[in-house]
Amino acid sequence: MEKWRAAGFIYRRLLKHSSNHVFTSHNSIPNFTRSSISGFAYDYCNIAAPSHNLVGQIGYRNYATSAQRNPMFSSVNSDDIVHFKSILGDKYVIEDKDKLDDANTDWLRKFKGSSKLMLQPRTTEEVSQILKYCNSRRIAVVPQGGNTGLVGGSIPVFDEVIINTSRMHKIVSFDKVSGVLVCEAGCVLENLISFLDNEGFIMPLDLGAKGSCQIGGNISTNAGGLRLVRYGSLHGTVLGLEAVLADGTILDMLGTLRKDNTGYDLKHLFIGSEGSLGLITKISILTPPKLSSVNLAFLACSDYRSCQKLLLEAKRKLGEILSAYEFLDAQSLDLALKHLEGARNPLPPLMHNFYVLIETTGSDETSDKQKLEAFLLDSLESGLISDGVLAQDIQQASSFWHIREGIPEALLKAGGVYKYDLSLPVEKMYDIVEEMRTRLGSAANVVGYGHLGDGNLHLNISVPQYDNTILAQIEPFVYEWTSKHHGSISAEHGLGFTKADKIYYSKSLETVQLMASIKKLMDPHGILNPYKVLPPSSLTS
Ligand code: FAD
Ligand code: MLT
Ligand code: ZN
Numbered sequence: 001m002e003k004w005r006a007a008g009f010i011y012r013r014l015l016k017h018s019s020n021h022v023f024t025s026h027n028s029i030p031n032f033t034r035s036s037i038s039g040f041a042y043d044y045c046n047i048a049a050p051s052h053n054l055v056g057q058i059g060y061r062n063y064a065t066s067a068q069r070n071p072m073f074s075s076v077n078s079d080d081i082v083h084f085k086s087i088l089g090d091k092y093v094i095e096d097k098d099k100l101d102d103a104n105t106d107w108l109r110k111f112k113g114s115s116k117l118m119l120q121p122r123t124t125e126e127v128s129q130i131l132k133y134c135n136s137r138r139i140a141v142v143p144q145g146g147n148t149g150l151v152g153g154s155i156p157v158f159d160e161v162i163i164n165t166s167r168m169h170k171i172v173s174f175d176k177v178s179g180v181l182v183c184e185a186g187c188v189l190e191n192l193i194s195f196l197d198n199e200g201f202i203m204p205l206d207l208g209a210k211g212s213c214q215i216g217g218n219i220s221t222n223a224g225g226l227r228l229v230r231y232g233s234l235h236g237t238v239l240g241l242e243a244v245l246a247d248g249t250i251l252d253m254l255g256t257l258r259k260d261n262t263g264y265d266l267k268h269l270f271i272g273s274e275g276s277l278g279l280i281t282k283i284s285i286l287t288p289p290k291l292s293s294v295n296l297a298f299l300a301c302s303d304y305r306s307c308q309k310l311l312l313e314a315k316r317k318l319g320e321i322l323s324a325y326e327f328l329d330a331q332s333l334d335l336a337l338k339h340l341e342g343a344r345n346p347l348p349p350l351m352h353n354f355y356v357l358i359e360t361t362g363s364d365e366t367s368d369k370q371k372l373e374a375f376l377l378d379s380l381e382s383g384l385i386s387d388g389v390l391a392q393d394i395q396q397a398s399s400f401w402h403i404r405e406g407i408p409e410a411l412l413k414a415g416g417v418y419k420y421d422l423s424l425p426v427e428k429m430y431d432i433v434e435e436m437r438t439r440l441g442s443a444a445n446v447v448g449y450g451h452l453g454d455g456n457l458h459l460n461i462s463v464p465q466y467d468n469t470i471l472a473q474i475e476p477f478v479y480e481w482t483s484k485h486h487g488s489i490s491a492e493h494g495l496g497f498t499k500a501d502k503i504y505y506s507k508s509l510e511t512v513q514l515m516a517s518i519k520k521l522m523d524p525h526g527i528l529n530p531y532k533v534l535p536p537s538s539l540t541s
Pocket of ligand 2: 208225404405407408421450451458
């Protein structure tokens, strides 16, 4: 009882929600998911519009300043256009400047390519014909899905032809017994989530950009997202792929089996290779059944060590029902509250040092509720959490997710941002945020958030203007620090263009050489997404 009094405020808060049906159970997980996101991702799209004021304010950096166009590549001529029109029809051979402006611009509005042509195939056969022709003419291409990538991988560096998969959005089949979904690569993630909702299933992947990103793009980046802690990586859930190689060969690896040990499992080469080895046209993915009880808690911790300890406790005590464990620091919440429309502090009036979102998903409302309740009360008593609130309904859960998922958007609105997506040992993860703050002083706002449950920190450095003096204080320090602590310089976003030359911080010379040999074998003329993933120097030897 003493302990309850000590934690009186928090206890009252919990009690209040408790008496009011604290632990919200939802009949439909995907409904819950959808409402937590729908508006957001489309907002993200709008924010990405290149006409936005911020573009002028922070200015594009020119790709060409840090790369040289490969002189072996041909420029597109009028005969090429005629040929592409013979494959796709006039409408889907796009030369319109406004449409190209969007497709040439990355989500972060940091870089701008100068492609003069975007192709929008509808079928695998069309993709094959396009690539076969481009390969023979040495025309470089960049595969593009929803263009929400954060490492400059989805836009051209120079004048590469953009092959956009938006028209490849058919669901091919869904097997309710096995839960295997087969669909085309251009399906928007949120549409797949909605489709599965009606079937009583969920996607094993969920991320803030779901309203725009496509499953082909997700697989090509091996996106992690908010529920990896529960459902694992796409290397586990993707069962099969269809991909087109640089020379137009169609590789049918579209199996739907859980187990198949016949030879090398080549689909894994395409998962996370960011369009550099082939263009994914179809996918098959294992989807889990939708469960009836979802709960979301927004908690405050006074220090990072408590967030970390709470994770261990959550894994131990919530075990099989834990479906998300995300964290953000006070600086991240502050940005979200300042810049996100409709964002409210879930734990007013104070600002705490750290916040954790814990989501549980299970099949037994009563026992899930008891488990989470017991876990939260224990955590309060032991002082691991200093305040907390449980979503009482879908709207409240949405508003909590809005804050976490909206941080990238808030950062974009705040000005320029240097983004680092690091895998680090959980106990070391926040040290780099603090060291960076000390290094940069008042020159920048250093924020840390991410997928703590997966050891994935999003270290973001928000600046009013891009500034090379600040950048020189961040890099190579951030990469050296990560390497020294045996981390990865890209946990989930990939290397794209911005980090291709940093690969050696996370991979050995021999490993990169083997990657380069694979690239040269599969794409001898290097037409697929050039200048990305691997440093050009690794491909010349
Ligand atoms: P694009 O951006 O179009 O392309 C990404 C890369 O894949 C490029 O290299 C492109 O060439 C290649 N590519 C695209 N389609 C194909 C294809 N069919 N075949 C071959 N190559 C292809 N990432 C995470 O991992 N976790 C997150 O939680 C997360 N949250 C995000 C939140 C926001 C607000 C934003 C803007 C991004 C987020 N991301 C996250 C980044 C993430 O990489 C993308 O959102 C997503 O996976 C990319 O999908 P896309 O369709 O937009 O691909
Ligand atoms: C996220 O987790 O919000 C995304 O990976 C995007 C980001 O890192 O900003
Ligand atoms: Zn992330």
